[in-house]
Amino acid sequence: MNNLSYLLETCPNHIKKDFLNISFDTFDKILIQNEDANFVYIIKKGKAKVYSLTSTGIKYLERIYSEYELFGELEVFINKPILNYVEALEPCEVIKIPKDCFLEWIKYDSNFSLYINIQLSHKLYTTSINSKANIVYPLKHRLIFFLWRFLDEHNLNAIHKDLLVEGIGSNIRSVNRIIKELVSDNIIDYNKGFIKVKDMNKLINIVFSYNYNDNTIELLNKN
Structure with missing residues (x-):
């Protein structure tokens, strides 16, 4: 059983009575960047993407949340505006937890408090690793790494180009250029906006030729 699923089930009624x-339908915004943080959210069903929007209009995909994952807690803890957009990738069923209920749950249940601290630490640590990778590695390397990691993590065989652009925080022209190179190298197929890997073993060999250290590969693969 998912740890959060169990903690939610055992949450006292006097706390969860106000949950x-x-x-949300596909493309609905669950959280909006820069708005006040008054709630924490748990996804019961579906997937949602977390992304930031730069002043130049570029989207940067931070992560994707799946069932029984929690978000919004960082801003609630420090009473700051929402840092990123959270948008439904598919129809989602979500538990919306008022700020005061969430903080009371933290104080009441030490196991829940420990769970939240571990999740926050993991998010911050992997964000730091991603920031370093974005500085050190060329765009083509980051694109191939993201493609491999995303398809593997979500057990998919294709990804839309728009999500790939957001995943590496680049512009469409640069991504189109790299896609053409990968098609020419017979590594991927590209059709109507969707990218499908033709030879996953070849893609993986390219990933591991980048000389990422073991810690970077392990952490990015879990992000």
Whole structure:
């Protein structure tokens, strides 16, 4: 059983009586960058993407949340505006937890408090690793790494180009150039905006030829 699923099930009724069950359609914004942080969210069903939007209009994909993952806690803890957009990738069922209920749950349940601290530490650590990778490695390397990691993590065989552009925080022209190179090298197929890997073993060999250290590969693969 997912740890958060169990903690939610054992949350005292006097705390969770004010939890709200809400639904979002695909492309609905669950959180909006720079708005006030008044709630924490748990996804019960579906997937949502977390991304930031730069002043130049470039989207940068931070991560994707799946069932029984929690978000919004960072801003609630420090009483700061929402840092990133969270958008439904598919129809989602979400538990919306008022700020005061979330903080009371933290104080009441030491196991829940420990869980939140571990999750926050993991997010901050992997964000730091990603920042270093974005500085050190060329765009083509980052694109191939993201493609491999995303398809493997979500058990997919294709990804839309728009999500790939957001995943590496680049512009469409640069991504199109790299896609053409990978098609020419017979590594991927590209059709109507969707990218499908033709030879995953070849892609993996390219990834491990980048000389990422073991810690970087392990952490980025879990992000």
